Amino acid sequence: MSKFQLLYGFHALTSRLRHHPTSIHTLYVDGERQDARLREFLAQVTAAGHHPRMVAGERLDRMAGTRRHQGVVAEVSPIHAALDLDTVVDEAGADLLILALDGIQDPHNLGACLRVADAMGVHAVVAPRDRSVALTATVAKVASGAADTVPYLTVTNLVRTLRDLQDHGVWVVGTDDQAETDLEGTAVAQPMVWVLGAEGSGLRRLTREACDQRVRIPMLGSVESLNVSVAAGICLYETRRRRPHSSASDPG
Numbered sequence: 001m002s003k004f005q006l007l008y009g010f011h012a013l014t015s016r017l018r019h020h021p022t023s024i025h026t027l028y029v030d031g032e033r034q035d036a037r038l039r040e041f042l043a044q045v046t047a048a049g050h051h052p053r054m055v056a057g058e059r060l061d062r063m064a065g066t067r068r069h070q071g072v073v074a075e076v077s078p079i080h081a082a083l084d085l086d087t088v089v090d091e092a093g094a095d096l097l098i099l100a101l102d103g104i105q106d107p108h109n110l111g112a113c114l115r116v117a118d119a120m121g122v123h124a125v126v127a128p129r130d131r132s133v134a135l136t137a138t139v140a141k142v143a144s145g146a147a148d149t150v151p152y153l154t155v156t157n158l159v160r161t162l163r164d165l166q167d168h169g170v171w172v173v174g175t176d177d178q179a180e181t182d183l184e185g186t187a188v189a190q191p192m193v194w195v196l197g198a199e200g201s202g203l204r205r206l207t208r209e210a211c212d213q214r215v216r217i218p219m220l221g222s223v224e225s226l227n228v229s230v231a232a233g234i235c236l237y238e239t240r241r242r243r244p245h246s247s248a249s250d251p252g
């Protein structure tokens with residue numbers, strides 16, 4: 001198995017170039033494309049000292065397994081591989097904000113969760129290794145650069161990880177559209193983890209039981225639940241809105 005991951009798309013590669021330029025191993029560019037966006041990208045990468053390989057578009061289709069690569073594909077080293085959760089907890093201190101995803105399968109949902117996690121200043125996204133989609137090129141493309149800025153840490157046992165966090169004084173809040181307490185009924189000032197469930201099945205029983213509290217986002221219409229990334233955005237924004245010195249806009 002290759003030690004490199006694939007990334008594709010302008011957003012994902014420009015972000016990687018900006019945040020982790022030395023992690024880019026080989027860059028492949030569609031030699032048949034002449035448009036302004038590609039020329040601008042080529043100027044950026046060559047200025048950064050990379051020497052892209054010009055190849056046929058069909059080769060990029062095969063490498064990426066999709067035609068949605070925008071003519072740019074790269075082999076990159078994984079980042080955040082050496083980071084562990086203890087370090088994240090120590091460095092974040094009282095502001096700690098973690099998003100735990102209990103078995104998300106859809107790469108678009110994980111990408112969207114990473115994107116909103118980045119926007120709301122989340123310190124890490126945590127997920128059970130064997131039950132979750134990996135950080136694929138599709139995830140990185142949907143995340144629009146956030147896969148490079150927010151550590152995605154996979155763990156062997158999510159329940160054990162949540163208990164370890166609780167032992168360090170971290171407040172663990174599960175989300176469930178059937179919960180009795182509304183979103184605003186939870187405290188958000190202390191270090192905390194929001195736990196969101198998988199697309200079809202929601203939180204697993206043991207995960208649910210490990211949470212200090214479960215809350216629901218009030219639903220006014222007729223659908224039963226929200227997409228997981230939308231729910232994550234609401235919970236995270238609510239946290240930032242109510243925390244002192246929050247970077248999200250002040251409620252007023």
Ligand SMILES: C[S@@+](CC[C@H](N)C(=O)[O-])C[C@H]1O[C@@H](n2cnc3c(N)ncnc32)[C@H](O)[C@@H]1O
Binds near residue numbers: 195201225226231
């Ligand atoms: C598509 S929903 C899963 C729905 C699933 N049928 C269930 O039983 O939970 C995916 C996740 O988004 C979050 N979610 C969606 N709507 C929610 C709501 N109204 N209140 C709280 N969490 C919600 C929860 O974390 C849920 O597990």
